[in-house]
Amino acid sequence: MSEPRPLMRDRPAPPVRIVHLGLGNFFRAHQAWYTAHATDADDWGIAAFTGRGPATADILNAQEGLYTLVTRAPGGDEFETVSTLSARHGADDHGRWVRYLASPEVAMVTMTVTESGYTRGGDGGLDREMPSVAKDIAALRADPRAVVGTAVARVVAGLAARAAAGGGPIALVPCDNLPDNGAVLARLVREFTDTALPALGGWIDANVSFVTSAVDRITPATTPDDVVAIESALGYRDAAPVVTEPFREWVLCGDFPAGRPRWEAAGAVFTTDIAPYEQRKLWLLNGAHSLLAYTAPLRGHRTVGEAVEDPVCQVWLEQWWREAGPYVGLPDAEVRSYQRALLDRFSNRRMRHQLAQIAMDGSQKLPVRVLPVLRHERAAGRVPAGAVRAIAGWVCHLLGNGVPVTDPRVPGVRDVGSALALLDPALVPDRDLRVAIEEEVRRLQGH
Numbered sequence: 001m002s003e004p005r006p007l008m009r010d011r012p013a014p015p016v017r018i019v020h021l022g023l024g025n026f027f028r029a030h031q032a033w034y035t036a037h038a039t040d041a042d043d044w045g046i047a048a049f050t051g052r053g054p055a056t057a058d059i060l061n062a063q064e065g066l067y068t069l070v071t072r073a074p075g076g077d078e079f080e081t082v083s084t085l086s087a088r089h090g091a092d093d094h095g096r097w098v099r100y101l102a103s104p105e106v107a108m109v110t111m112t113v114t115e116s117g118y119t120r121g122g123d124g125g126l127d128r129e130m131p132s133v134a135k136d137i138a139a140l141r142a143d144p145r146a147v148v149g150t151a152v153a154r155v156v157a158g159l160a161a162r163a164a165a166g167g168g169p170i171a172l173v174p175c176d177n178l179p180d181n182g183a184v185l186a187r188l189v190r191e192f193t194d195t196a197l198p199a200l201g202g203w204i205d206a207n208v209s210f211v212t213s214a215v216d217r218i219t220p221a222t223t224p225d226d227v228v229a230i231e232s233a234l235g236y237r238d239a240a241p242v243v244t245e246p247f248r249e250w251v252l253c254g255d256f257p258a259g260r261p262r263w264e265a266a267g268a269v270f271t272t273d274i275a276p277y278e279q280r281k282l283w284l285l286n287g288a289h290s291l292l293a294y295t296a297p298l299r300g301h302r303t304v305g306e307a308v309e310d311p312v313c314q315v316w317l318e319q320w321w322r323e324a325g326p327y328v329g330l331p332d333a334e335v336r337s338y339q340r341a342l343l344d345r346f347s348n349r350r351m352r353h354q355l356a357q358i359a360m361d362g363s364q365k366l367p368v369r370v371l372p373v374l375r376h377e378r379a380a381g382r383v384p385a386g387a388v389r390a391i392a393g394w395v396c397h398l399l400g401n402g403v404p405v406t407d408p409r410v411p412g413v414r415d416v417g418s419a420l421a422l423l424d425p426a427l428v429p430d431r432d433l434r435v436a437i438e439e440e441v442r443r444l445q446g447h
């Protein structure tokens with residue numbers, strides 16, 4: 001059999017005007033896709049940097065930054081080649097990172113670094129005690145050109161270079177599942193700068209626009225079978241394809257002082273009131289995901305698709321949605337139709353979205369996905385069964401029931417009290433809540 005042909009560009013890559021941090025599958029299914037589908041895509045290339053090791057950059061470099069996006073509908077796959085990644089770099093290529101950010105051609109930095117990548121402490125501000133953060137603060141304080149590793153430090157180092165070079169205004173666009181992520185990033189950047197490079201603060205205030213964005217596209221990890229399927233369907237070898245669902249959403253709020261692609265042509269929405277979209281996404285989709293990730297494995301399920309076929313899990317899901325829905329700042333009918341659409345998306349069994357993937361970093365996810373609804377319900381004097389179940393499921397998971405734990409913040413959780421203390425110390429004295437969670441832990445362990 002002849003060798004499959006490699007992926008190769010048939011025209012030059014677009015000029016780099018966007019720098020992205022976090023070269024993962026979600027970015028390649030979402031922001032890179034929107035940029036590729038903007039009407040002015042030829043003017044907007046992306047230089048994408050990995051969060052840690054160079055592996056993904058190396059693989060993509062071997063195929064000129066091209067990759068196949070597989071849009072996986074219940075009835076079949078559609079394939080397209082995305083060509084918008086004009087440059088790919090490992091995290092260790094700090095010199096390139098800084099040079100891009102200093103360039104006036106670069107109009108924005110987009111980021112997908114996961115919830116834990118923001119290195120926040122319990123109060124939502126920069127966790128200066130975290131060893132990696134403390135090390136980066138000391139490094140930049142000693143030398144603004146020092147090599148740093150945490151996301152916030154990398155951004156600040158890049159901004160320092162831009163200020164020094166007179167690169168002009170720039171937009172920072174976080175694309176992670178955190179409410180008001182533009183304000184979150186603004187606070188972290190300011191706190192880092194105040195500590196490490198206080199003289200930079202004035203330039204940041206005058207030149208940096210922090211854009212808030214709500215993102216959505218379910219994108220599971222690629223499997224070896226996906227690579228084989230592409231080779232047999234398309235006849236070429238793609239070592240780094242991405243599989244995603246047909247649905248996508250991007251809602252943005254903020255200014256782009258150095259311009260942006262016409263993402264609206266690809267369906268992105270620009271608004272001045274993003275909170276309802278964030279709540280709908282974070283509580284109804286991500287909250288339901290986390291609920292299932294911690295509870296459905298106790299009933300033997302491994303994927304979201306398997307879980308939503310189980311009538312017991314369906315009841316759990318509906319219960320959570322009934323609690324959360326009324327607090328989403330959108331009309332009831334809209335919230336209900338979003339929930340129906342979600343059930344269809346979750347039921348797409350061809351996606352094989354692993355619950356273990358969603359279960360990661362629960363200590364960072366539950367506070368934004370479940371706690372806001374829990375607090376509203378407690379303020380109304382109710383003990384909400386759906387929210388209680390999500391937290392009880394997480395406790396079971398931490399105690400070793402369910403999928404393996406991947407969360408740097410959880411050592412020391414032995415019981416419901418210590419789990420609540422980690423999520424929000426203000427919840428610890430709430431006896432009714434604690435007892436309800438303890439009872440639910442026992443019920444779930446009986447499944």
Ligand code: CS2
Pocket residue numbers: 177215216217218219285286289290357358359365
């Ligand atoms: C998931 C999200 O892994 C997770 O925590 O809930 O990645 C989810 O699939 C995306 O936010 C969908 O847009």
